[in-house]
Amino acid sequence: MVKRTSLPVSRQTMLYASFAVIYLVWGSSFMASKIMVQYLPVLLATSVRFLIGGSLLCAIARLRGESFPLSAREWRHCAVMATLTILMSTGVNTYALRVIPSNQSALLNSSSALWIALLGTLGPGGHRLSPATRTGLALGFIGVGCVLWPRGGFVTAHLGWQLGIVFGCLCWASGTLYYRSMSPRTPPLMFTAMQMAIGGLVLLVAGLVTGDAARWSWAPAGLASLAYVALMSSALGYCAYIWLMRNTTPARLGTYGYVNPAIATVLGWAVLGETLSGVQILGTLVILAGVTLITVFDTARSSAPTAKRAG
Numbered sequence: 001m002v003k004r005t006s007l008p009v010s011r012q013t014m015l016y017a018s019f020a021v022i023y024l025v026w027g028s029s030f031m032a033s034k035i036m037v038q039y040l041p042v043l044l045a046t047s048v049r050f051l052i053g054g055s056l057l058c059a060i061a062r063l064r065g066e067s068f069p070l071s072a073r074e075w076r077h078c079a080v081m082a083t084l085t086i087l088m089s090t091g092v093n094t095y096a097l098r099v100i101p102s103n104q105s106a107l108l109n110s111s112s113a114l115w116i117a118l119l120g121t122l123g124p125g126g127h128r129l130s131p132a133t134r135t136g137l138a139l140g141f142i143g144v145g146c147v148l149w150p151r152g153g154f155v156t157a158h159l160g161w162q163l164g165i166v167f168g169c170l171c172w173a174s175g176t177l178y179y180r181s182m183s184p185r186t187p188p189l190m191f192t193a194m195q196m197a198i199g200g201l202v203l204l205v206a207g208l209v210t211g212d213a214a215r216w217s218w219a220p221a222g223l224a225s226l227a228y229v230a231l232m233s234s235a236l237g238y239c240a241y242i243w244l245m246r247n248t249t250p251a252r253l254g255t256y257g258y259v260n261p262a263i264a265t266v267l268g269w270a271v272l273g274e275t276l277s278g279v280q281i282l283g284t285l286v287i288l289a290g291v292t293l294i295t296v297f298d299t300a301r302s303s304a305p306t307a308k309r310a311g
Contacts, residue, residue, distance in 0.1 A: 015247060021240035022256045027106075027263025029233040031271055032225040033094050034102035039222025041215040042095050043207030047200045049226060050086060053234025054196030060239065061190040069186045069194060077184050078194040084175035086199025092168040096161040101274040106264030107147050107284050108165045113257050113291045114140040115173035136293030139286050146283025188242050196234060258288055 036045055069075050097105055114137055121129060129137070148162050184191055207213070244253050261284070268274035276284070 018240040023259045027260040030102040030106045030264040031267040032228045036225040039219040041212035044212035047203035049230040050196040050200030052230040056235040057193035066187040066190040082199035084171045088171035089168040103265040103268035106261040112169040136290040140290030143283040143286030
């Protein structure tokens with residue numbers, strides 16, 4: 001007897017394809033961004049990336065019948081998310097890539113899961129951490145410290161930018177928790193499009209004010225990498241991510257946090273000639289162990305049946 005799959009073939013194919021997109025595209029975007037900032041001015045290039053990506057997502061959303069944000073409250077939510085995730089997270093990360101290796105940036109970005117777990121304990125709706133989750137947090141931050149440790153011993157030459165990436169991860173985590181708590185009425189695809197558009201416009205103004213237009217280059221490698229992060233990472237990647245948000249479990253969706261740094265590290269070594277020290281490799285393994293503990297035990301707690309209210 002042929003065993004039936006739990007999902008229709010077309011839906012299962014979409015599931016595999018969407019995971020392949022967020023694994024491969026987001027994992028390779030660190031390398032592409034590293035190439036981009038070597039040829040193009042950072043602020044202006046990053047603004048073009050998000051303006052293109054936001055425009056494409058907006059067009060797709062409109063074809064799906066989604067409306068623009070309809071109130072000042074919704075636009076304010078878009079602006080807050082743009083500040084946290086586009087300007088303070090991706091913007092700072094991309095700027096740091098001028099001096100930080102792409103594989104190191106990817107590894108530090110895996111700390112977002114640690115910040116999400118830690119920040120989730122705050123506020124009236126905060127949850128207590130299990131002993132295993134606290135252990136995972138401790139391991140994760142120890143691993144981040146190891147990744148910050150450069151080859152040949154500790155120096156402070158790029159420490160500021162390394163800490164900037166960690167701060168960007170904190171901002172990303174803050175944006176994630178903010179989005180969960182605000183219950184927006186704007187559909188996710190349109191909300192993300194407006195978030196990108198606002199962030200892209202702010203970066204465009206900043207780039208023009210700081211003279212990025214005069215430093216623009218038409219180098220094929222820079223333009224190709226810009227096109228890749230705009231079309232593949234910002235547009236296609238977010239489409240796949242939003243689809244997965246509605247069609248898979250949070251635990252499975254969170255696996256991109258493990259896979260992307262691995263892909264970025266391999267590509268950084270194979271294409272860009274980047275390397276990691278022994279301490280940084282150890283830190284990588286410690287971070288992944290910590291994130292795994294947090295994800296597994298948080299998933300177990302969230303999947304446990306909740307008590308019904310009396311009456």
